[in-house]
Amino acid sequence: MPPMSGKTLYDKIWDAHLVAEQDGEAILYIDLHLIHEVTTPQAFAGLRADRRPVRRPDRTLAVADHNIPTEGQAKGVGAVADEEARLQLQTLERNVKDYGIEFFPMGDVRNGIVHVVGPEQGRTQPGMTIVCGDSHTSTHGAFGALAHGIGTSEVEHVLATQTLRAKKAKNMRVTLHGAPAPGVGAKDFALAVIGEIGTAGGTGYVIEYAGEAVRALSMEGRMTLCNLTIEGGARAGLVAPDETTFAYLLGRASAPKAGAWDMALSYWKTLVTDEDAVFDREVVLNAADIAPLVTWGTSPEDVVAVTGSAPNPDQFAAADKKTAVQRALDYMGLVPGQAMTDAKVDVVFIGSCTNSRIEDLRSAAAIVEGRKVADHVRALVVPGSGLVKAQAEEEGLDEIFIAAGFDWREPGCSMCLGMNPDRLAPGERCASTSNRNFEGRQGRGGRTHLMSPAMAAAAAVAGHIVDVRDFLQGKSEA
Amino acid sequence: MKAFTRLDARGVPLQIANIDTDQIIPKQFLKTVEREGLSKGLFYDFRFDPEGKEKPDFILNRPEYQGAGVLVAGDNFGCGSSREHAPWALLDFGISCVISTSFADIFYNNCFQNGLLPVVLKPDEVAALMDEAKGGNHMVSIDLETQTVTSPSGKAFTFEIDAQRKTKMLKGLDAIGETLTAVTNIDVYEAKRALDQPWLERA
Ligand code: SF4
Numbered sequence: 001m002p003p004m005s006g007k008t009l010y011d012k013i014w015d016a017h018l019v020a021e022q023d024g025e026a027i028l029y030i031d032l033h034l035i036h037e038v039t040t041p042q043a044f045a046g047l048r049a050d051r052r053p054v055r056r057p058d059r060t061l062a063v064a065d066h067n068i069p070t071e072g073q074a075k076g077v078g079a080v081a082d083e084e085a086r087l088q089l090q091t092l093e094r095n096v097k098d099y100g101i102e103f104f105p106m107g108d109v110r111n112g113i114v115h116v117v118g119p120e121q122g123r124t125q126p127g128m129t130i131v132c133g134d135s136h137t138s139t140h141g142a143f144g145a146l147a148h149g150i151g152t153s154e155v156e157h158v159l160a161t162q163t164l165r166a167k168k169a170k171n172m173r174v175t176l177h178g179a180p181a182p183g184v185g186a187k188d189f190a191l192a193v194i195g196e197i198g199t200a201g202g203t204g205y206v207i208e209y210a211g212e213a214v215r216a217l218s219m220e221g222r223m224t225l226c227n228l229t230i231e232g233g234a235r236a237g238l239v240a241p242d243e244t245t246f247a248y249l250l251g252r253a254s255a256p257k258a259g260a261w262d263m264a265l266s267y268w269k270t271l272v273t274d275e276d277a278v279f280d281r282e283v284v285l286n287a288a289d290i291a292p293l294v295t296w297g298t299s300p301e302d303v304v305a306v307t308g309s310a311p312n313p314d315q316f317a318a319a320d321k322k323t324a325v326q327r328a329l330d331y332m333g334l335v336p337g338q339a340m341t342d343a344k345v346d347v348v349f350i351g352s353c354t355n356s357r358i359e360d361l362r363s364a365a366a367i368v369e370g371r372k373v374a375d376h377v378r379a380l381v382v383p384g385s386g387l388v389k390a391q392a393e394e395e396g397l398d399e400i401f402i403a404a405g406f407d408w409r410e411p412g413c414s415m416c417l418g419m420n421p422d423r424l425a426p427g428e429r430c431a432s433t434s435n436r437n438f439e440g441r442q443g444r445g446g447r448t449h450l451m452s453p454a455m456a457a458a459a460a461v462a463g464h465i466v467d468v469r470d471f472l473q474g475k476s477e478a
Numbered sequence: 479m480k481a482f483t484r485l486d487a488r489g490v491p492l493q494i495a496n497i498d499t500d501q502i503i504p505k506q507f508l509k510t511v512e513r514e515g516l517s518k519g520l521f522y523d524f525r526f527d528p529e530g531k532e533k534p535d536f537i538l539n540r541p542e543y544q545g546a547g548v549l550v551a552g553d554n555f556g557c558g559s560s561r562e563h564a565p566w567a568l569l570d571f572g573i574s575c576v577i578s579t580s581f582a583d584i585f586y587n588n589c590f591q592n593g594l595l596p597v598v599l600k601p602d603e604v605a606a607l608m609d610e611a612k613g614g615n616h617m618v619s620i621d622l623e624t625q626t627v628t629s630p631s632g633k634a635f636t637f638e639i640d641a642q643r644k645t646k647m648l649k650g651l652d653a654i655g656e657t658l659t660a661v662t663n664i665d666v667y668e669a670k671r672a673l674d675q676p677w678l679e680r681a
Contacts, residue, residue, distance in 0.1 A: 444504075
């Protein structure tokens with residue numbers, strides 16, 4: 001028998017939430033349940049049909065984000081043009097009212113993308129279990145919370161029982177050593193990890209991110225990293241909480257106050273992986289080796305350095321891989337071996353729960369300041385929440401974007417998934433800060449290249465994919 | 479939830495890897511507040527051209543695969559967004575079993591919540607089924623009790639499935655009802671947490 005080893009952060013959070021075991025399945029207590037209009041109507045319908053109450057409305061928070069328009073929100077839900085979207089939004093309004101759930105409606109300054117709002121309000125806290133009917137719930141792992149997406153049946157289960165039936169995942173640690181080069185950040189780290197392990201590489205695991213490069217990230221950067229964890233197949237990503245985490249939380253609307261803060265803090269400090277803990281899989285990358293990355297294909301694992309080129313299907317031995325690569329190139333309208341910087345973009349989207357926080361907007365604004373969006377490019381910035389928008393406006397970022405020729409929008413998921421009017425036309429190429437470049441994700445026939453906010457901003461100015469480092473040099477010379 | 483015991487149905491081969499939930503059911507079909515009727519959006523962009531006309535050569539549109547109940551799919555089926563509309567759409571279309579070499583986690587879970595059986599077979603077994611399903615005889619049988627898939631030509635493949643999940647599928651058991659049998663444990667846990675970590679209680 002192997003000697004007893006220490007616990008990982010994931011093990012600790014798991015153990016602290018174990019309510020019972022039933023038939024080999026754990027019943028795990030859920031501390032925070034975030035809900036939105038798209039994945040909940042059927043869950044509430046199920047509750048009503050079975051006459052079940054919501055067990056803990058106080059541990060539930062609702063927002064309207066996925067299909068709200070990003071213009072004219074003050075006109076209210078009644079003015080939403082899309083009939084089905086309106087119906088979903090109205091259904092949510094009715095459900096939160098009937099069950100006494102706190103709700104930030106469209107137009108409320110606190111509303112925004114669910115994964116931006118939870119942390120911003122201080123609802124997301126270290127050591128919590130957090131679920132939401134949205135796969136990018138992994139974002140909240142940045143705080144050292146166990147957070148992952150669930151399906152609608154599970155939403156109903158959590159509403160009714162405040163627990164989730166779950167099976168424990170395996171432990172993986174991804175260590176990012178060293179310091180990145182200028183112009184390289186969390187989005188590039190995340191894409192590099194997915195490029196390394198593949199989109200199914202994390203299946204069955206919870207990933208803990210460690211190493212100096214991760215420690216040096218701001219909370220925004222950590223959220224970007226954990227957000228994209230799901231694209232590597234792992235349901236949840238974790239970063240152990242530290243001073244950066246505590247400083248972010250202090251004073252937030254729902255963070256613990258006074259004596260409760262001290263109590264919470266001493267607990268949060270225990271939330272680290274024990275030194276002798278053993279991971280089922282370890283992946284190690286050097287941050288200094290990572291270049292600004294872009295995706296060339298239709299899966300987030302299709303990444304390449306911006307200085308690189310689209311692959312040649314003949315490079316691959318396996319026949320199905322060849323076909324897959326060719327299919328992706330055809331869809332993306334790229335030829336094998338084409339330099340990535342040759343790809344002309346039609347649309348630039350800065351937003352989504354991956355990159356719509358204040359720091360993301362600052363890094364994009366730093367690139368566009370004093371420059372102009374290329375004539376043929378339609379560019380939009382969609383802040384992640386009303387509060388991010390207000391903060392950006394206070395800092396004058398909106399003026400920088402508008403002066404450069406960007407559209408400055410109201411918060412929501414927007415072109416990340418094209419459920420609202422913001423979407424790509426067939427064949428349009430988009431430099432996007434979102435998280436999925438699947439076929440049709442941003443609009444039928446649309447072509448998505450994922451990249452960081454600074455890279456997307458640079459592409460807007462250049463009119464094609466471009467190495468943001470060229471702009472940084474330009475800046476220092478000026 | 480409907481119980482799943484045994485299924486004899488047409489198998490349709492869909493030899494594409496990494497089919498994501500956006501492809502299974504594009505987002506324009508997510509704006510419903512119902513569970514039924516989603517079959518019209520299933521594999522929409524594969525089945526229909528931009529004008530909404532059926533693409534006759536897409537496999538699900540071919541006459542010999544009408545009424546299919548089993549989908550034989552490529553690797554990593556169901557990746558991407560957590561939308562449960564994906565299993566609902568498959569079920570509404572009449573497909574109650576998907577066979578692949580691997581599934582994405584959330585999709586795999588969602589299947590069990592809804593009585594759709596995801597079956598993992600070895601790559602050569604999936605390849606064999608795929609080949610046979612492309613031929614003239616498409617009848618595939620799945621027996622959950624014995625954990626066996628039988629190919630049109632009679633080759634039998636066994637598959638693994640978690641014992642609890644199997645029981646629930648066989649009985650069509652609802653997870654909420656089951657969890658609520660442990661409601662005292664939840665009460666006790668909550669009371670203890672309120673003392674240990676009072677900052678989590680929102681007054
Ligand atoms: S921004 Fe995109 S990925 Fe994030 S919650 Fe909204 S739709 Fe999902």
